Amino acid sequence: MVIYREEYRLYNFGPDHPFSPVRLEMITSLLKALGVWREPLAPPEATREEVLSVHSERLVRRVEAASRGELYPDLEHYGLGTGDTPVFPGMDRAARILVGGTLEGARRILAGEKRVLQLGGGLHHAQYDRASGFCVYNDLSVAIRHMTRAGLRVAYVDIDVHHGDGVQWIHYEEGEVLTLSLHESGRYLFPGTGHVYEIGRGAGLGKKLNLPLEPFTEDESYLEVFEALVPWALKAFRPDVLVVQAGADAHYLDPLADLLLTARAYERLFRLLLEYAEAYAGGRVLFTLGGGYSLDGTVRVWTLLYHVFHGLPLPKRLPEGWLRTWEARLGKPLTPTLHDPEGAYPEIPRREEIEKRNRLTLQRLTELVAPHLLH
């Protein structure tokens, strides 16, 4: 089941902001041009109370006021009105619409649906008391909390190139939520957290996993550590459902980060995640979108996700008409195939060292969490 509504595009920080609603417009128009678009489920927007299940009253009050053009003087303290997360008219409702989509996905899972693809959301940086990194409300955590309150054990897998810090901190002390984030090391990239030693507290101890990867990590190394870590952790945790934040910004074309995944790696990741859902989570999985700031790369990665999710054959080429329209609109050429061309980027001289360091990080992580996770 796919969840989407046109109003997702109201979440718009302005024409020059990287978190652009144009991405959604491009994907939906591409899926239509490919003839695979099926009418999605339009979710209701989340209520104020639903947002408050993971956020503070004072944050929500400030977002609501900013939506009306009333600016609290301490906005910046709440991560609002910054270069990354500026305020705009109607932002409260726009953010609640995205939350509503992911939450509707959670409801559908509870009602017996196995696979849900929410074509939006994934705002994993938003924290209990602050907006951060393009994220106002944390749709993922609202959905996760809805499911844990219904008694489910939730495993959250975050493949966005940035650490899924908001989701991690909100559920840091919860034993029934496993969070697992693979990202470019916080030593180099926003938000700076996501070290292996952040492993949870209290009942959550050993249930928060972080695999920070070296800049310039490529497909092979990423998949190697992913395939070693994720099934191992899921097998130990035994979740009832998988929630996947499928950010596309680890793609090599991404302008904000430094990992070098190609669409091949993403195809493999999506297939693996569906397999893991079958093997370890009763087949239940809720995908959301997330970061992804190269329009060319991001649109192809999420179109791949849509195809793999539905078990559709992959198109050989993207439709000419769609390419022409968007190349004209963006004023630059687009990759004409879902997959990237061979030798898309120059060879990385430090490849071996990077692979070795990623293996070492994986080893440290498993040593740290194993005593708490395996029992």
Place this chain on the structure above:
Amino acid sequence: MLVRDVMRHPVFTVGPETTLEDAYRFLLEKGIRHLPVVQDGRLVGIITDRDIRLATSHLNPKGPCPGCTRVGEVMTREVVTAHPLDPVEEAARVMRERKIGCLPVLEDEALVGIVTGIDLLDALLRLTGVTEPSGRLEVRLPDRPGELARLTGFLAERGVNIHSLLSYPEGEEAVRAVVRVNTLETHLLAEALRREGFDVLWPPKKPW
């Protein structure tokens, strides 16, 4: 950052008449390694877990000291101390030069705290740590007046908030500044900085 910002207090102490056995048990119980020795409210010495182990060990090159049963017989009498208003870096320098593991902190002769190597590591973590969601910029600046101001002015103009800034000399003529900024878009900032002639070391320029 001053000694009073990183020191521990209250301080666990012993008297010179305490037996080594009791002192050692006390160290183990509290999970610490250093005990200032206090008599009549005055600091008269310091004893460490190493002092006690050496005094009672056959492995001591001088042999075990069967007569040594009291703290007063084994403690170091010339205690190096710090003042609460000393800068942390000065405490670190003294500890490094003398190769000692702690400094009792005295104010008007009264023992008001203690600083150990662990506290200095905590200080390092506070100085370099990530306390707010932020991205990292590394810029090599010419070592001359106004260069850091040019960098921070550039960031201020764009409304970028600096959460922390660390700088250290690099070679003879440059300073490396490591800046944590409240933005996800460090690549775009780096590009803009390069256009202004800054030597940006991180994030790197992508060749594709």
